[in-house]
Amino acid sequence: MRCWTRSVLAAFAAALLFASIVSPAADAAAQDETPITGELVVGTKEAPPFAIKNDKGEWSGISIELWRKVADQIKLKYRLVDAGSMPALLDRLEKGDFDVAVAAITVTPEREQRIDFTLPYFEAGTGIAVRGDHIANWMPVIRSLASYGFVQAALAMLGLACLAGGLIWLFEHNTNEGFGGGMAHGLSSGVLWSTHTMTQRRVGGAAPTTLAGRIVAIVWMIVSVIAIAVFTAGLTSALTTKRLHGAVNSIADLEYVRVGVVQGVSTEDALSRRRIKFQSFASPAAAFNALRDGSIDAFVYDRPIMAWMIRHSGLAAELTDVTFEPQSYAIALRNDRTLRKELNVALLEAEQSDWWKDILFRYLGQRTN
Structure with missing residues (x-):
């Protein structure tokens, strides 16, 4: 009898425990279904x-x-x-x-x-807006001339001229008075000759007379023509691009210009991940005003929103072809x-x-x- 009573009490206790566990879950499920x-x-x-x-x-x-x-x-x-x-x-x-x-x-x-x-x-992307008056804006050109890439190319051309002038002096200074008169005078005469040759200027002065010197001169004439053509073409293309399309033609260009974003949007995180410095504005209108006034060079924001504002508000700005950081609304x-x-x-x-x-x-x- 006692065993039967204990079994009933144990079963009742188990039922109460099961009900206490299941009831909150059922209530939560019912709340979700409400x-x-x-x-x-x-x-x-x-x-x-x-x-x-x-x-x-x-x-x-x-x-x-x-x-x-x-x-x-x-x-x-x-x-x-x-x-x-x-x-x-x-x-x-x-x-x-x-x-x-x-x-x-x-x-x-x-x-x-x-x-x-x-x-x-809706699937969108982050776009870049720049000023629309590139024809009247020479700042991208000035920044290009002061950039590391331009200085590096100019130094490379100068280095080639010095190398050619040094070789001419090496082969000519013992037999050619035009490249003699001490190392400083001879080297400077050689570099001056190689610079004149590179720029295709016909001036009076010494010319190579030895066989080795003339071989160096012929090779340098050919190399200098190719080098100056490549340098001029690259410089012209870069400056034309900057002049007509502004300073931003890729995401990498954002590292070298002043960038504006709207405060509190996902674009801030995207730029921070790329280690791009930026200035935050309270609204897109404020950022466009800063772009117009020249306080920033590029405004980075949701591309469809910027396209709408430029088209319907008559803003003096335009979107570049650069789109990055896909977004889902x-x-x-x-x-x-x-x-x-x-x-x-x-x-x-x-x-x-x-x-x-x-x-x-x-x-x-x-x-x-």
């Missing part, structure tokens, strides 16, 4: 053409219209709130002031640790697996529709397949 019924607070910030705010406070843009599309599809109630900046938008989302964040929000590993993201809905939200899944399904459906193609064409002037 549908969204209240009004969502959706944070955003101006980032045309993805989030545009007019004078009346009304919002439009690619990201805003996409959010409205998916929110209507899954029947979400919401209100839009302007966060002012990207750091404020992400911080308030992480703190719980916002339930969702919609703008040109780039997915990064650092941000993924703080908040959650839906599937990406997504909707950011607090950790809520149920809402994320619903949004992902709605996003996929929207992106596969003709409606999405029309939105991209209306704002960006591009068609997708």
Whole structure:
């Protein structure tokens, strides 16, 4: 009898223990399954053409219209709130002031640790904007002439001239008075002769008379013509490129110019990883103003946003052909697996529709397949 009683009590205790373990998990699962019924607070910030705010406070843009599309599809109630900046938008989302964040929000590993993201809905890249008045801007040319590469090439040409002049002096100083008169006088006469030959200047003076000296002279004449042609062609090409296209024609050029970025965006991390110094600005408009005033030489930011601002604001700037650091835009939200899944399904459906193609064409002037 006692054994039977002990068995019943043990089974009852085990059931209570199992219920205490399973119940919180079930409650959490049930909480995740709870549908969204209240009004969502959706944070955003101006980032045309993805989030545009007019004078009346009304919002439009690619990201805003996409959010409205998916929110209507899954029947979400919401209100839009302007966060002012990207750091404020992400911080308030992480703190719980916002339930969702919609703008040109780039997915990064650092941000993924703080908040959650839906599937990406737009693939972009980082672009570089420079001043548009290159024809009136000689500073890139001046910087090119003072660059290490130009000095290195000039010293190489001078070194070749000294080598040829030294050989001429070596073979001629004992028999040719023009290269005699002591080592200093003879060497300087040899270098002067080789420089005249390299620049194809016909001046009076000593000329090689020995067989070895004349062989050196013939070889130097051929080499100097090729060397000066290569040097002139390379210099002309470089200066023309700098003159017409500015000082930035590759990512590596950013190391030698003054770079501006928008504070708190992923571009800061991208430039820091490449050890490129930069100056941060509060907004894209402030960075474009600095570019116009000459405070910076290049503005690095999301390429589609800069293209929109240049095209619609009449800014005296242009985009280079350089694009780096691919970016994916997504909707950011607090950790809520149920809402994320619903949004992902709605996003996929929207992106596969003709409606999405029309939105991209209306704002960006591009068609997708």
